[in-house]
Amino acid sequence: MNILLVGSGGREHALAWKIAQSPLATRLVVAPGNPGMAKHAELRPEFKVTDAEGLAALAREMKADLVVVGPEAALAEGLADRLNAAGIPCFGPTAKAAQLETSKAFSKAFLQRHGIPTAGYGVYEDVAEAKAALAQYSAPYVIKADGLAAGKGVAISPDRADAEAEIERMLGGRFGSAGSRVVIEEFMDGEEGSLFALCDGKRAVLFGGAQDHKRAFDGDLGPNTGGMGAYSPAPVFTPELVQQADERVVQPTIQKMAEEGAPYRGVLYAGLMATSDGPKVVEFNARFGDPECQVLMMRLDGDIVPLLLACARGDLTQAPTPRFKPGVVICVVLAAKGYPDSPLEGSVIRGADQDFGPHVQVFHAGTRKRDDGALVAAGGRVLNVCAYGEDVAQARERAYAAIAQIDWPGGFHRSDIGWRALAPR
Template sequence: MNILLVGSGGREHALAWKIARSPLVTRLVAAPGNPGIEKLCELRAIKIDDADGLAALAREIKADLVVVGPEVALAAGLADRLASAGIPCFGPTAKAAQLETSKAFSKAFLERHEIPTAGYGVYDTVKDAKAALDVFKPPYVIKADGLAAGKGVAISPDRPDAEAEIERMLGGRFGAAGARVVIEEFMDGEEGSLFALCDGQRALLFGGAQDHKRAFDGDLGPNTGGMGAYSPAPVFTPDLVQQVDELIVQPTIKKMAEEGAPYRGVLYAGLMATEDGPKVVEFNARFGDPECQVLMMRMAGDIVPYLLGCARGDVSGLASPAFKPQTVICVVMAAKGYPDSPLEGSIIRGADQDFGPHVQVFHAGTKRRDDGLLAASGGRVLNVCAEGDDIAQARERAYDAIKKIDWPGGFNRSDIGWRALERG
C-alpha cells in the first residue's frame, strides 16, 4: 500500500512511527512532516491547509490511503477533495468535522439529540455575551467557537475576569475563530479523553487517555494544546466506558449519518465524569495531541487495517483494537514563553540519541538547520514518551530521558500523571 500522512507535529510523528511498522505498507509519504518523521519516510513540502495540493500529491503517489492528522486540513475540505478523486481518507468531511471546527454546531447537535453535555449559549457581541453571564454561575467557561489550536478556552473564576475574556475573544484574540463565543455551565468532575474509530455507520472504541492542559505544575497557568498525557487513565472504569459508548459515541455516529454527514475517522470525545454520569466537554475530529502519542505506543497490533477500514466505510470485520497492559506517559517539552510567545530557534542537543527500548521521543515543533543542528520551531517542540509496568515506572523513565536532552530554551511540567500516581 502507498500511504500519504498529512501533518507535521508530534501526533503525526507518532502515527508515522506506528504506520511504518505495518507489513502492509510499501511506501509512506508525509506532508509536510518534520525532522523526526523524515527518518521514517519521504517528505513533501506541502502545507496542511493546501487541500488541492495535498489531493494532487495523493494522486501523484497513487495513494491507497490518506491519513489526516491535523484538524486544519479537515476544515480545509481535504477529505471532500479526496472523495471526489476516489481516494480513501482517514478523516471526516468538512461538514462532519464541524463537530470540532464549530463549538456552536457541536453543542447544538448534542442538545438536539439529547446527548449529555453542559448547558450553554452562543453569542457574537460583547454586550450579549456579558449579559448572558447573569444566567451562569462562576467559574465561567468561555470558548472561542472556531479552531484556536487548543488555546481558545478560558475558565474565569469571577465576573470581571469573564468579561475581560469575552472582550479579548470577541475583540480578535483568536481572529475568525473568535467571531462567536460559547459560554457553558462549569462541570465539576474528572476529565478524560476517549477515542473511537468510525466508518460512518459503526464505531470501535480505541482506548482512553488523560492529558494536562495547563502550562505549569499544579495545573496552573494558561490553557495550552496539552503539556502531557498518559494511558490508560484510571478514570475510565469499565462501567464508565460502557456508559460513554452507549450514551455518547454510538448515538453521535448514528445521528451524524442520519443528518447526512457520516463520520469517518477518529472521534475524540473529551469527557467529564460527573456525579450525573459522563458528559461531553468537546469533540475533536482527529487524534488528540499528545494523547495520540501514548495510544500509538500502547496499541499492540497493526493500525493500518483500522485506518483503511474507517476510510473505506467498513470496520465490521475488525476486532476491537488490542492494547498492551503497560502504562505509557508523554511529557511535552515546550519552548520558553509557550503558549503566548514561544521562543523560536533555540538549539536542541541530544534529542535523537537512543534512549533504550522503553522510550520514544517524537518531534512536534522542530526544524533542521543548514548546519545540521536541531532547532525549536514551534510552541510544543518535543514529546518524550515512555512505557512502564505502572505510572510510576513510566514517569521515571520519561523524566530520566528528559535529563539527557540539552535544551536551555525549553521547559516542561514535572508532575505529568499526578492524578494516576495519587490513586496508586
C-alpha cells in the same frame, strides 16, 4: 500500499512511527513532516496542511491507497471531501462532519438536539449581550471561542470581571475569525478524560482512553495550552464509565451524524467529564488528540493500518479488534520558553535523537534542521518524550530520566505529568 500522512506535529510523528511498522506500508509519504519523521518516511516539506487542493493532487500523483489526515486544519479545509471525490480512501471526516470540532456552536446544538449529555450553554456574537448572559451562569465561567484556536480557545474564569475581560478579548479578535462567536457554558465539576473511537460512517469501535494536562505549569496552573502531557490508560475511565460513554455519547453521535447526512469516518475524540450524573461531553475533536495520540500509538498492540483503512473504506466489520498492551505509557511535552503566548524559536536542542532504550520514544512536534545540521525549536510544543512502564510510576521515571539527557536550555516542561493517576482515589 502507498500511504500519505498529512501533518507535521507530534501526533503525526507518532502515526508515522506506527504506520511504518506495518508490513502493508510499502511507501509512506508525510506532508509536510518534520525532521524526526525522516527515519520513517519520505518528507514533502513544500506542502501546507491547509493546501487541500495541493495535498489531493499529491495523493493522486503518488497513487495513494490511503490518506491519513492528522490535523484539524486540513479537515476544515475539506481535504477529505476532495479525496472522496477522487475515489481515494481517507481516514478523516468531511468538512461537514468535522464541524463537531471546528464549530463549538454546531457541536453544542447537535448534542442538545439529540439529548446527548453535555453542559448547558449559549452562543453570542455581541460583547454586551455575552456579558449580560453571564448572569445566567455561576462562577467559575467557561468561555470558548467557537472555531479552531489550536487548543487555546478555552478560558475558565474564576469571577465575573475576568469572564468579561475574556469575552472582550475573544470577540475583540484575539483568535481572529475563530473568535467571532463565543460559547458560554455551565461549569461541570468532575474529572476530565479523553475517549477515542474509530468510526466508519455507520458504526464506532472504542479505541482507548487517555488523560491530557492542559495547563502550562505544575499543579494545573497557568494558561491553557494544546496539551503539556498525557498518559494512558486513565483511571478515570472505569469499565462502567466507558460503557456509559459508549452508549450515551459515542454510538448516538455516529448514528445521528449519519442520519443528518454527514456520516463520520475517522477517529472521534470525545472529551468527557466524569460527573456525578455520568459522563458528559466537554468537547469533540475530529482527529487524534495531541499528545494523546502518542501514548495510544505506543500502547497499541498490532498493526494500525488495517484499522485506518477499514474506517476510510467505510467498513469496520472485517477489521481486527484494537488491542492494547498492559501497562502504562506517559508523554511529557517539552515546550519552548514563552509558550503558549510567545514561544521562542531557534534555540538549539542537543541529544534528542539518541537511543534512550526500548521503552522510550521521542517524537518531534515543532523542530527544524538548520543548514549546519543543528536541530532547533520551530514551534511552541517542540518534543514529546514518551515512555512505557508496568505502571504510572515506572513510566514517569523512564520519561523524566530521558528528559534529563536532553540538552535544551530554551525549553521547559511540567514535572508532574500523571499526578492524578498517582493520587489517592
